Amino acid sequence: MAESGSLQDVVGRLGDLPAMPELVVEVLRVTDDPESGMTEVETVIQKDPALTAKILRISNSPYYGMKQHVGSLKLALVILGVREVRNIVLGVSVFDTFRDSRADAVLAKDYWQHSFLVGALCKKLGSALGLSVDGESFIAGLLHDIGKLVLLRQLWDPYLSVYQESGGVSGPLCEAEQEVLGFTHCDAAMALAQQWNFPQTLAHAVRLHHPSKSIPLTEAKDPELAALVRMANLTGHAEIEKKDDEDPGTIEVIDEEAWSVLDKAPSPIAVEDRGRVLTDFLLELRDSPPPTF
Ligand SMILES: [Fe+2]
Numbered sequence: 001m002a003e004s005g006s007l008q009d010v011v012g013r014l015g016d017l018p019a020m021p022e023l024v025v026e027v028l029r030v031t032d033d034p035e036s037g038m039t040e041v042e043t044v045i046q047k048d049p050a051l052t053a054k055i056l057r058i059s060n061s062p063y064y065g066m067k068q069h070v071g072s073l074k075l076a077l078v079i080l081g082v083r084e085v086r087n088i089v090l091g092v093s094v095f096d097t098f099r100d101s102r103a104d105a106v107l108a109k110d111y112w113q114h115s116f117l118v119g120a121l122c123k124k125l126g127s128a129l130g131l132s133v134d135g136e137s138f139i140a141g142l143l144h145d146i147g148k149l150v151l152l153r154q155l156w157d158p159y160l161s162v163y164q165e166s167g168g169v170s171g172p173l174c175e176a177e178q179e180v181l182g183f184t185h186c187d188a189a190m191a192l193a194q195q196w197n198f199p200q201t202l203a204h205a206v207r208l209h210h211p212s213k214s215i216p217l218t219e220a221k222d223p224e225l226a227a228l229v230r231m232a233n234l235t236g237h238a239e240i241e242k243k244d245d246e247d248p249g250t251i252e253v254i255d256e257e258a259w260s261v262l263d264k265a266p267s268p269i270a271v272e273d274r275g276r277v278l279t280d281f282l283l284e285l286r287d288s289p290p291p292t293f
């Protein structure tokens with residue numbers, strides 16, 4: 001995906017972003033090192049018991065959808081795999097770094113529920129389509145709206161009014177962000193991803209979770225992952241609108257650009273079945289509380 005010159009402007013506007021915590025740097029180093037094994041990864045993560053507890057809470061949450069209880073970090077590394085655990089560490093530490101009580105008060109529970117829901121939907125839709133994006137699909141969904149947290153932390157006053165006036169609803173929010181700030185929460189997420197050295201597949205999927213006029217999905221490092229996040233986000237918002245309905249009916253999620261990528265998956269979903277499949281995923285998840293962390 002072409003880097004636009006404007007990303008540098010965004011980085012400038014956001015000011016100094018916090019650095020990645022030392023322990024995460026170490027986790028990334030150890031997981032990238034072909035000489036290191038699972039025991040080394042476990043030793044590094046275990047230095048932070050709170051982080052270990054959060055990994056287990058996420059792995060055992062209904063959103064993660066494991067059939068088996070994950071009782072220890074060792075088991076998480078065996079069942080989920082090193083790459084997935086590494087990505088969960090990255091996700092947890094992004095949230096830990098950018099989340100504070102001010103942001104929590106603004107974003108409220110909906111943000112967390114929506115983030116976990118989109119993570120879960122990415123995972124479910126990815127496996128229904130037979131895509132080999134496991135290891136990144138959950139975390140890409142979980143982090144898709146991280147740009148909102150980055151903007152609240154870095155530009156509190158101007159962003160707060162943009163956020164509140166648009167009601168935090170995607171379409172109007174992106175427009176208001178663009179109008180007032182000159183960039184969106186997608187751009188803010190990309191700036192963070194660059195500084196924190198996110199895997200490019202993950203960075204591009206987060207960057208493109210709302211349609212972009214200048215960057216087609218096919219330019220993403222992994223267009224399937226990016227299309228999954230786009231679709232899961234739309235589905236997650238459909239859920240919010242139908243929260244109080246007794247019968248949610250069949251949702252309609254229209255994004256031809258994303259479906260044109262997903263239609264090439266090993267097990268594509270027929271056009272007439274799309275709404276039903278996504279609605280069923282929502283019904284499985286809609287009442288689950290997000291894990292606390
Ligand atoms: Fe968003």
Ligand SMILES: [Fe+2]
Pocket residue numbers: 114118144145233
């Ligand atoms: Fe979202």
